[in-house]
Amino acid sequence: MTNEEIKTKVLAALAAVAPELEPGTLAPGANLRDELDIDSMDALNFLVGLSKAFGIDIPEADYRKLSTLDAIVGYVAARVGKR
Amino acid sequence: MEAIPKPREALRVPPNLADYAAVRAGFSWEGARAELDGLPGGRGLNIAHEAVDRHAGGALADKVAIRWLGKAGAAQDYSFARLAAESNRFANALRALGVGAGDRVFALTGRIPQLYFAALGAWKNRSVFCTLFSAFGPEPIRMRMALGDAAVLITTEALYRRKVAQIRAALPMLRHVLVVREGGELPEGAHDFDALLAGQSDAFEIPPTDPEDMALLHFTSGTTGTPKGAVHVHQAVVAHHATGKLALDLHADDVFWCTADPGWVTGTSYGIIAPLSLGVTSIVDEADFDAERWYEILAREQVSVWYTAPTAIRMMMKSGTELARSRPVPRLRFLASVGEPLNPEAVRWGVEAFGLPFHDNWWQTETGGIMVANFAAMEIRPGSMGKPLPGIEAAVVRQEKDGTVTLIEDPDSEGELALKRGWPSMFRGYLGQPERYAKCFAGDWYLTGDLAKRDADGYLWFVGRKDDVIKTSGHLIGPFEVESVLMEHPAVAEAGVIGKPDPVAMEVVKAFVSLRAGHEPSEALAREIMAHARKRLGAVVAPKEIAFSPSLPKTRSGKIMRRLLKARELGLPEGDTSTLESG
Numbered sequence: 021m022t023n024e025e026i027k028t029k030v031l032a033a034l035a036a037v038a039p040e041l042e043p044g045t046l047a048p049g050a051n052l053r054d055e056l057d058i059d060s061m062d063a064l065n066f067l068v069g070l071s072k073a074f075g076i077d078i079p080e081a082d083y084r085k086l087s088t089l090d091a092i093v094g095y096v097a098a099r100v101g102k103r
Numbered sequence: 104m105e106a107i108p109k110p111r112e113a114l115r116v117p118p119n120l121a122d123y124a125a126v127r128a129g130f131s132w133e134g135a136r137a138e139l140d141g142l143p144g145g146r147g148l149n150i151a152h153e154a155v156d157r158h159a160g161g162a163l164a165d166k167v168a169i170r171w172l173g174k175a176g177a178a179q180d181y182s183f184a185r186l187a188a189e190s191n192r193f194a195n196a197l198r199a200l201g202v203g204a205g206d207r208v209f210a211l212t213g214r215i216p217q218l219y220f221a222a223l224g225a226w227k228n229r230s231v232f233c234t235l236f237s238a239f240g241p242e243p244i245r246m247r248m249a250l251g252d253a254a255v256l257i258t259t260e261a262l263y264r265r266k267v268a269q270i271r272a273a274l275p276m277l278r279h280v281l282v283v284r285e286g287g288e289l290p291e292g293a294h295d296f297d298a299l300l301a302g303q304s305d306a307f308e309i310p311p312t313d314p315e316d317m318a319l320l321h322f323t324s325g326t327t328g329t330p331k332g333a334v335h336v337h338q339a340v341v342a343h344h345a346t347g348k349l350a351l352d353l354h355a356d357d358v359f360w361c362t363a364d365p366g367w368v369t370g371t372s373y374g375i376i377a378p379l380s381l382g383v384t385s386i387v388d389e390a391d392f393d394a395e396r397w398y399e400i401l402a403r404e405q406v407s408v409w410y411t412a413p414t415a416i417r418m419m420m421k422s423g424t425e426l427a428r429s430r431p432v433p434r435l436r437f438l439a440s441v442g443e444p445l446n447p448e449a450v451r452w453g454v455e456a457f458g459l460p461f462h463d464n465w466w467q468t469e470t471g472g473i474m475v476a477n478f479a480a481m482e483i484r485p486g487s488m489g490k491p492l493p494g495i496e497a498a499v500v501r502q503e504k505d506g507t508v509t510l511i512e513d514p515d516s517e518g519e520l521a522l523k524r525g526w527p528s529m530f531r532g533y534l535g536q537p538e539r540y541a542k543c544f545a546g547d548w549y550l551t552g553d554l555a556k557r558d559a560d561g562y563l564w565f566v567g568r569k570d571d572v573i574k575t576s577g578h579l580i581g582p583f584e585v586e587s588v589l590m591e592h593p594a595v596a597e598a599g600v601i602g603k604p605d606p607v608a609m610e611v612v613k614a615f616v617s618l619r620a621g622h623e624p625s626e627a628l629a630r631e632i633m634a635h636a637r638k639r640l641g642a643v644v645a646p647k648e649i650a651f652s653p654s655l656p657k658t659r660s661g662k663i664m665r666r667l668l669k670a671r672e673l674g675l676p677e678g679d680t681s682t683l684e685s686g
Contacts, residue, residue, distance in 0.1 A: 038642070040634035053391055057265070059238055059642040060392050060418065061576065061608055080422035084393050 026074075026096050030089065033069040037062045048090040074100055107450070107460050107483040115436045118479040120349045123490065130493035132527055135345040136338070139380070142309055149312035150340045151190060151226040154379035156309070159187035167384045170358075170404065171216050174390045181216065183382075186223060189216075191307035192300040193224025197255070199303065200279050200294075204229035204310070205317065206254040210365075211235045211244060211262055214389045217283050217296055218365060221257050222375055226318055226337070227309045230255075233320040233332075236366030236578075237262060240641030242588055243330070245270040247322045251332050251534060254278050257296060260285040314338035320534060321368045323468040324581030326570040332534035333468050339372075340380055342472040342528035346492055347377030350464055350476035351408055352437050360386040360400065361410040367578060368468045369441055372528070373410055377472075394422040402430035409435065412442040414576040416449045416461060417607045427456035437479055439464060442577025443609040444565040447485030463488050465565065467551060468579075469543070471528025475563050487562040488555075496523035499557050500548060508545040514559040517566050521548040571665045573602035575610050580644055582665060588639045589614055589646075592632050594622040599655045599663040600646065603672055614646035615668050617654050624651035 031043045038058050046055065053063060067086065071078045076099045078086075086092045111121075120126045140157045141148050155168065164184040171179045181189070202208065208225040210232070212218045218234070225232040233251050235244055244266055248256065256277060258267055263282055268290065271277065280293040289295055319335040347353045351373070359378045363369035378385045386404050390396060392415050401409065419427060438453050438461045445463040453461040464476035465488035475497060477489035491497040499518040500508040511518040522529075524547050533540045543550055554566040573580040582600035589598035596619045602610030616632065618624065629649045636645040656667045670677045 035630070038637065039630035040637045054261075057238060057240075057637075057642050059576070060414070061611065061647065062642055064418070064607070065647070081395070081426060083422075084395055 021097070021100055023093055023097055026093050026100070027089070029073050030070065030092050030096065033073050034066055036069050037065045046089060049088050051087050052089065053087065070096070076100065105485070107454070107485065109480055109482055111480070114479060116352075116354055118352050119354070120352070120478050120493070121480050123478060123481055126349070127493040132341060132345075132494055132525075135494065136341045136527075139341060139344060142312060146309075146311040147316075148314040148337050148340070149226060149229075149309050150318055150337050150376060150380075151223045152309055152312075153340050153344070154226075154376055155183055155187045155190060155223055156227075158183040158379075158382050163382050166382065168379055169216070169219060169385050169387050171214075172386065172388045172390070172400065172404075179216065181219075183379075186219065186379075188305035189220040189300070190223035190227055191305050192303040193220045194227035194307045194309075195303035196281075196299050197224065197228045197230060200255070202228065202230055202255055202279070206230045207233055207251050207320065208255045209233045209235060209248055209251065209253045209257070211237055211239075211256060211258040211267070212283065213237050213259070214364060214370075214387050215259070215283060216387075217257065219375060219387070220300070222365070222371070224307075227307055229310060229312055229316060231317050231320055232371075233322075234365045234367075234371060235322075236364060236641075236643065238641050238643045239266075239366075240637065240639050240644065241266045241270050242639040243584065243641060243644055245273055246584070247330060247332070248274055248277065250329060251320050251322070252276055255281065257281045257283070259283045260287050260290070263290050263293065312337055315531070317531070319371065321371070321468045323368075324572055324579045324584060325539070326572055326581065327583050328539075328581075330581060330584065331536060331539060333368075333471075333530040334532045334534055335471050335528060336531055339471045339528035340376055342494075342526055343372050343377040344380040345494070346473040346476075347373065347381050347383075350473040350478065350492060351377070351410060351439055352479040353378060353381050353383050353408055355382055357383050357407045358386065358405055358434070359383050359408045359410070360388075360404070360406045362388070362392075362397075362415060363410070363412065363441075363577075368471070369410075369412075369577075372472055392418060394419045394426060398427060398430045398432075401432045401435060405434040406432070407434045408437045408439075410439045410441070412577040413440055413445045413449060414442065414608050416440060416445065416452070419456070420449065420452050421607070424452070424456050432457060435459065438462060439476075441466065441473070443574050444486065444488065450483060450485035460485075465489070465553075465563070467553075469530040469549070469551075470522065470526075471530060472526075474522060474526075484558075484562050487558070487564050489563065490561050491522075491563075494526055497521070497563065498523075498548070499555055499563075500545075500550070502545060502550065506545055508548055508550070515556050517554055517556045519569055520551045520553045520555040520563065521545075522551065523547055524549050571601070573600070573610050573612055575602065575605075575612060576608045576643070578643060580612055585612060585614065585636070585640065585644060585646060586663075588636055589616060589632065591639070592635045594618050594628060595632060597655050597663065599665050599668045601665050601669045601672060603648065603669075611647045612645065613648040613650065613672065615650050615652045615655060617652055
C-alpha cells in the first residue's frame, strides 16, 4: 500500500467521526486534536476505526504517537508493511 | 457488597475530617466563614482576596500557587504574589475599559495562565466571571453570551477565528474582545490581552464587596428551553474552602491536581478557588487527556491529591494497569472523582493501579461545591457517592401532586435527591429566569433532579436523572439545544435526542431524525447532518450517532417522547403509551 493510499483511508476514518472536516485544509504536521476540535471520545473512535480499516491492532500505549496526519500515515505504513 | 475499609494507620496524614459524626455535629457555616479573612477594614468578602491577596501579603507570598504545564512541554510557576499582581493588572485593565461591578466577563480559552489572571481580576473588579468550554461550537457560545449579557470576552487568536468571528455581529452587547496572541494577526476591533495588561499598574484595591454580590455565572442544561445561567455569589468561597478541606482533604503542603477544565464548574470551584483559598499549590495542565502524560505529571510533579473524572479513569483503565504502574507515585495519597457515578470497578482500579481507591463525590453546577462525598477517613462503598458534607442536609424525597415533598425514610427506596437550602455556594438564581429557579424548590428543599437512594447506614447511591438531560463525559447536555440545531438542517423534519448508555462516557448523545419529503435516508446524509451539528455545536455537544426514523413518537400535544426513543434503543418495555400519537 502506498502512502497516498494509506492517507486516503486515514482521512476516511477521520471523516467517519468528524464529517465536517475539509481534508484539503488539514496541514500534514498539524495536531489533529487542536485543529479539528475533536473530543476525547472522537479521538478514541477514530483510532478504533483506523485499526479496523487497516486490520491492525493499535495498542493504546501508541495513541500519543498518532497526533498528526503525517505521524499516522508513517505509523500505519510501518505496521502494514510488517504483516 | 464489598466495602473498602480505611484503617487509620493506612492514612499518610491525619485527615481533616477524622470522625464524620463528630465533625458534622460541630460544624457551622459561621465557623467555616471565620476561617477566611474578609476584606480589610470589614469591607466585605471577595473571592479573589481569599484566594490570592491575603496569601500574597503574608507568609505564602513566594509559594507556588499555580504550576502551569504547557502543551508543548514548557512549565511556568506562578507564586501567590505574582497571581495577585497579574490579576491586579487585569482588574485595572477592566476599569480602564469602563467595565464595572456586575458586568459580565466571559472567557473562551484553553487552560492558559491568562484565564486564571482574568478570573481573579474580574472578581477583584466585582465583575461577574463566566467561562465557556473551548470545545463548544459557535452556537452554544453565542447562545450563552447572549443570555449572559456578555460585556467582555477573553479568547485566543485561533478560537476567535474559528468560533467567534462568525457570531460577533450577533452579539451587540459585547463591548470588548481581548485576544491572547498566538503569533498571528490581531483580529479587527480586538484588544491584545497581554499588551493591555502590560500597560497597567500591578496595584489594585478591591472595592467593598457584599458577600451576596454576584461573582460567577455557570451555564447548565435543562430538558427544555435555553441553557440556564446559574448565579453564584462571592461568599460561595466559604463552601469552596470548607469542602476542599473536608471532602478533598487538602493540607497546606499538598500538590493538588484538579483535571477539570474551568469551562465547567468543577474547574472553577476546585481548579481555581478552593486550592488557592487554602494556600495549596495546584497543577494546571494545558493539554487534553492522555494517559501516559497524566502518569508522568503525577510522578514528576509529586501530586499528592488528585481530583479527576470517571470518563478519564475509564480511559486510563482501558490503557492498562501496567502503564499506570510504570511510574512510581510515592507522594500520591488521595484520589477523588466527580462528574457522573463512578462504577465500583473503577473505584477498585485505583487500588490496583496506584494503591489507593478513588473517592467518588457528588454535586452540581447549582450547588457550587461538593455536597456528598466519600471521605478519606470513611469506609468506601464502591458505587456509592458517599455521605453529605458537614453543613449539608440531604434527603431522598417524593414530590406530591400539590408540589410539596415527602421525605422517604425507608432505606434503599428510590426518590429525588434534595438538599436543605442555606449553604453558601447554593445558586442564587437562573439568570433572567426566576420561574425556572422557583421550580427547583419545594419549601426549604432544593430538588436536584437526580434520583437516588440511601442505604441503612446513610450512604447515598445515584440511580438516574429525573429528566431527559444527557450526562456525557461528566457534562450535562440539554437535548433541546441539540434538537434545535439538527432541525436547522434542510433535510430534517423532526429530531429527538437521547443519551445512549456508553461504557466509557456513561452516555453518548444519539439523535433520531425524521426527514422532510423528498429526502431519503443514506449514510451520506447522516454524515452531512452530523457535520452540520458538529460545526454549530462543537464536538462535545453534537450527536455521536444519528439514526433515521420514518416518524418520531409524540404525545398528543406534539412533544417528542424521548423516553420512548430511549426505551426502544435499549430494547426495554415501552411502558404506558396511552398518550402517544404515532405519526
